[in-house]
Amino acid sequence: MSTPPSAPHSHFLSLPDLASRAAGGAVLWANDELFAEKENLIKPAPADYRPATFGHKGQVYDGWETRRRRGADRESSDSAIVRLGVPGIVRGVVVDTAWFTGNYPPEVSIEATYVPGHPSVDELVDRHWTTIVERAPVNGDTRNPFEVKSSRRWSHVKLTIYPDGGVARLRVHAEGLLDPRFADLPLDLAAVENGGRITGCSNMFYSSPNNLLLPGNARTMGEGWETSRRRDDGNDWVTVRLGGQGVLTFAELDTSYFIGNAPGSAVLRGRDGEGEWFDLLGETPLRPDTRHRFLIDEQRPVTEARLDIHPDGGMARLRLFGRLTDDGLSGVAENWSLSG
Numbered sequence: 001m002s003t004p005p006s007a008p009h010s011h012f013l014s015l016p017d018l019a020s021r022a023a024g025g026a027v028l029w030a031n032d033e034l035f036a037e038k039e040n041l042i043k044p045a046p047a048d049y050r051p052a053t054f055g056h057k058g059q060v061y062d063g064w065e066t067r068r069r070r071g072a073d074r075e076s077s078d079s080a081i082v083r084l085g086v087p088g089i090v091r092g093v094v095v096d097t098a099w100f101t102g103n104y105p106p107e108v109s110i111e112a113t114y115v116p117g118h119p120s121v122d123e124l125v126d127r128h129w130t131t132i133v134e135r136a137p138v139n140g141d142t143r144n145p146f147e148v149k150s151s152r153r154w155s156h157v158k159l160t161i162y163p164d165g166g167v168a169r170l171r172v173h174a175e176g177l178l179d180p181r182f183a184d185l186p187l188d189l190a191a192v193e194n195g196g197r198i199t200g201c202s203n204m205f206y207s208s209p210n211n212l213l214l215p216g217n218a219r220t221m222g223e224g225w226e227t228s229r230r231r232d233d234g235n236d237w238v239t240v241r242l243g244g245q246g247v248l249t250f251a252e253l254d255t256s257y258f259i260g261n262a263p264g265s266a267v268l269r270g271r272d273g274e275g276e277w278f279d280l281l282g283e284t285p286l287r288p289d290t291r292h293r294f295l296i297d298e299q300r301p302v303t304e305a306r307l308d309i310h311p312d313g314g315m316a317r318l319r320l321f322g323r324l325t326d327d328g329l330s331g332v333a334e335n336w337s338l339s340g
Contacts, residue, residue, distance in 0.1 A: 251296060
């Protein structure tokens with residue numbers, strides 16, 4: 001089900017991290033968190049470290065750390081359960097042991113399950129879990145990637161460390177799935193939580209384009225997508241696969257917190273499958289630090305959108321609201337069924 005950390009980084013790292021707090025993830029339970037709290041596992045930012053920073057339980061770590069087990073055997077372990085922000089097909093995980101050098105776990109494994117609704121912790125702890133990353137060695141102070149081969153749908157993952165120790169971050173890179181029960185409604189068809197996904201990008205020097213599709217508003221410039229400064233006559237762009245085929249009604253281009261580095265203008269295009277691109281929104285001036293909302297009159301269905309920013313800069317969020325077509329609804333239902 002998994003490949004060892006020595007394998008080269010797979011394309012899965014370009015997919016959004018559905019465990020992240022920014023994507024709506026939450027750490028629901030851990031059997032032990034004496035030295036450092038479990039919620040640190042899903043912080044969006046990289047782990048930080050300040051030497052000789054001691055609390056009443058010892059050195060303060062920006063991660064999850066359990067106490068030392070005494071008399072531990074090979075089966076001794078600690079675990080934490082994470083609810084993904086949206087159910088999805090997990091393509092890979094990263095167990096990041098940043099700053100844990102003499103106190104990282106020698107081995108880890110990861111299991112997953114799908115539970116509809118909002119299960120309690122007791123329901124999850126006693127549930128049957130499927131292993132998606134077999135027990136494997138990890139290195140300290142390292143991002144340890146594991147590719148996952150399962151094509152099933154998961155809503156929760158469980159990280160197990162052997163026998164104890166600390167993990168800074170757990171990243172669960174996955175393709176979000178739209179629940180068919182909510183598909184026949186007006187939706188943001190670009191949102192990660194509705195099955196949207198970045199498919200291409202010209203530049204992501206400062207931050208990932210995956211941030212564009214996250215729920216909620218950006219709180220800082222660092223929570224959006226920002227490109228390096230262009231020194232040529234070109235422009236930057238990003239493409240988004242929608243949650244399904246749909247007809248868009250309005251778009252939101254949000255430049256919040258981008259003040260001296262917002263794009264001067266933008267063009268929004270769409271296409272259906274591999275068809276020709278057509279304009280949804282012609283070139284339009286953008287203002288810094290502003291949520292722009294534009295009506296879309298185009299009635300042709302689209303499965304993919306392309307945002308061109310001129311010439312470069314940053315965008316906090318991209319929202320593309322509309323309704324799925326009959327074909328789009330059928331596709332969502334089929335994807336959900338195939339991953340069950």
